[in-house]
Amino acid sequence: MQPNHAMLTRTPARFSPTLLALACASLSPIGYAAPLATHAVILSPDTQPTSHSTAEHRTPAHTNTTPSPIEPSKTNLPDTQSPEAELPTLVITANRSGTNLKHTPASISKININSIEDKRATFVGQLLNNVAGVYTNDLGNEQHMMSIRQPINTAAVYQYLEDGLSIRPVGMFNHNALYELNLAGIAGIEILRGPASSLYGSNAVGGTINFLTQAPSTIPSAEIGLQSSSEGFRRLDVSASDTFDSAIGEHGVRLSAYASQRGSSWQQHAESEKQSLTLRHDWTLSDQTQLKNILTYNHLYTDMTGGLNTDDFSTRKGYSYQTFTHREVTASRLSSQLSHQWTPAQHTQATLYYRDNQTDQNPSYNIRTNLDANRQPTGTYSSKITENSFQSYGLDLQHRMTQDQVTWVFGLLAEHTPTQARTTDIHVQRDPTSLRYIGFDRRGLLRDFAVDIRNHAVYGQADWAILPTLHLVGGARYDHIRYQYRNHLTPSSTTGAADESRHYRTVSPKLGIIWNINPQLDLYSNYAQGFVPPEVSSLYGANLQVPNLTEATFDNVDLGLRFSSVDRRVQGEITLYRLDGKDELINYTLPNNRREPRNAGQTRHQGVELGGRWSIHPQYQQSLKLSATLAEHEYRDYRPSESTNFSGNTIPNAPKVIGSVEYQIQPIPALQLSIEGQYLDHYWLNDANSVRYDGHTLLHLRANYRRAAYELYGQILNATNKHYADSSSFSNNQASYTPAAPRTYLVGLRYYFGE
Secondary structure, eight states, X not given: OOOHHHHTOOOOOOOOHHHHHHHHHHTOTTSOOSOOOOOOOOBSOSSSSOOSSOOOOOOOTTOOOSOXXXXXXXXXXXXXXXXXXXXXXXXXXXXXXXXXXXXXXXXXXXXEHHHHHHHTOSSTHHHHTTSTTXXXXXXXXXXXXXXXXXXXXXXXXXXXXXXXXXXXXXTOOOTTGGGGSOGGGEXXXXXXXXXXXXXXXXXXXXXXXXXXXXXXXXXXXXXXXXXXXXXXXXXEEEEEEEEEEETTEXXXXXXXXXXXXXXXXXXXXXXXXXXXXXXXXXXXXXXSEEEEXXXXXXXXXXXOOOOBOHHHHHHOTTOOSOSSOEEEEEEEEEEEEEEEEEETTEEXXXXXXXXXXXXXXXXXXXXXXXXXXXXXXXXXXXXXXXXEEEEEXXXXXXXXXXXXXXEEEEEEEEEEEEEEEEEEEEEEEEOTTTOOEEEEEEEEEEEEEEEEEEEEEEEEEEEEEEETTEEEEEEEEEEEEEXXXXXXXXXXXXTBOOOEEEEEEEEEEEEEEEEEEETTEXXXXXXXXXXXXXXXXXXXXXXXXXXXXXXXXXXXXXXXXXXXXXXXXXXXEEEXXXXXXXXXXXXXEOTTSOEEEEEEEEEEEEEEEEEEEEEEETGGGEEEEEEEEEEEEEEEEOOSBTTBOOTTSBOSSOOSEEEEEEEEEEEETTEEEEEEEEEEOOEESSTTSOOEEOOEEEEEEEEEEEETXXXXXXXXXXTTOOOOEEEEEEETTEEEEEEOOOSEEEEEEEEEEEO
């Protein structure tokens, strides 16, 4: 048996030489060199939902808000006490370029820099969970699962973008992918609910989340921050930015980075460390031409705590059965975007990008009980160590033009992603008294293969202003996806199938209409289709024959109303939706008890999403934010074996009600206080709907004090010390719960350099 210290040996953080060379080239002022991302314009309120106008936009003394060469200033927002002076709210994600929200028939919300600064989030879910229709659970150390018009699960039904570019390629979805982002380098987040495959291709089904990077400041500025919590968490943040002239144009540079560590805490086997860095370079070559380069690097090492059975969850809240399970991720991305304004009505941008990703893990979820020929437990345990990596090379061309009453967006995408995967079989030892998995022995190489993924796409969208108050928006995207599989081992039922290739071709349409009834009311409706091709892991498992899988498709219909009071003190949005999925992937159990993936599932997801903000009174800047979701998630056709039929049942991990409410007040100009409540309804844990989790209600308190160059903040998370589960599951006739953190105290200090 290997000793535990050997099991936890960490590999050095990997930084690709190719990526480093491209980074140096792209940041060189000599000429155009490497990849890029979509230009981010943020002119929106700091809360969700996005509505006609902005709530008051706080401009802290420490924040430089002069417009950058490429991005308009966020302080171009008007004073909400003067509604007649308002500028339109712009959104990017709904059509891949800045568009007036009043012309956008889609359910979209925004989180801007004010909310990000106020929350000082250590986990992205602390921001997203205030958005109507969105819930992100916390699996510890930035690991997570998502729910947008879907149950809380690991399904590949979301697109995660950084400045409009997917952070992962088709076929390589990871439900934890948001730990591959640097939240310290983000200036805003847009959440588009429902399918967006007509613009972003595969997996954009439940929702698309676009993280917009911070633009450089126009004067020298820097900041440093420290924070620490009672959970054993510590973090150091640094950033620096400036814009300067040169003989070949104006250059803006911003560096945003942090390093965090979680040590001993209330929970066993839960340590982690992360390093994140974002370097952005904006180069204004002329009034019509700009170049934007972005380098992002993230490295995460985390223990994987796993879940507990019902008794241990109730009585041993910080206990873990794990001693060696872990995950290590190194994710780097480089993009370079050249944009040119030909005329006031025509704009073109070309984006080159590169991704480099390595994920090595000995995960807790792979540990299983061995069964004999009669499917009875043998008292022994097995697991698998996995190593996965990919490198992506891509080009995205896009042209926008306005002709009479129609604005067109056309685009082409070409992407090539070589992937590599290895799986090692291990025998796991477990102590029968403590129930801990105490060690493992390697038994041999199970899988060693590569898949070459190519994705070519063409897309287009038109916005027709039928009347000044009536817009019709339609579009479609054609995707051609090819997987070329190569097995480096002799094919077998253990090592996988022989070499092969397969193609997927899909057209994804959308059509929407929006009516600006009056300045306070917008009514819209939207139809969109999304698709999910088979993942590499589903196709190329330990089977001698590759399963004949096709794409799952999802049809969605929205009906929404955006509203505000005349004085803009009340703003909100309510959306009704229905999302139907067919040919969804299920694990089908054969008569010989073997399982195989099949396209045999049909589901229905429908509900109401409500979000709003009430600016109660300008005195003390009092405000109330609300988000709520009422939803049903049902199996319409689900037969996982010849003798089992769960059709008509509620899908597991699908709470009917999710909501949050937050009250903010500034008793003095330098101090902001907030109290936030979050509610998660009960949900079923199993397909038979016989075991359930009872849900929970949480309370969070926050205070931010800003004076001159200093900011001091504190938080009490889970202030009532509620014992609850961040995630729950059911397998082998047993429920498993992942304990959430008890009451946690967090304090932080930041200092700002510059004017």
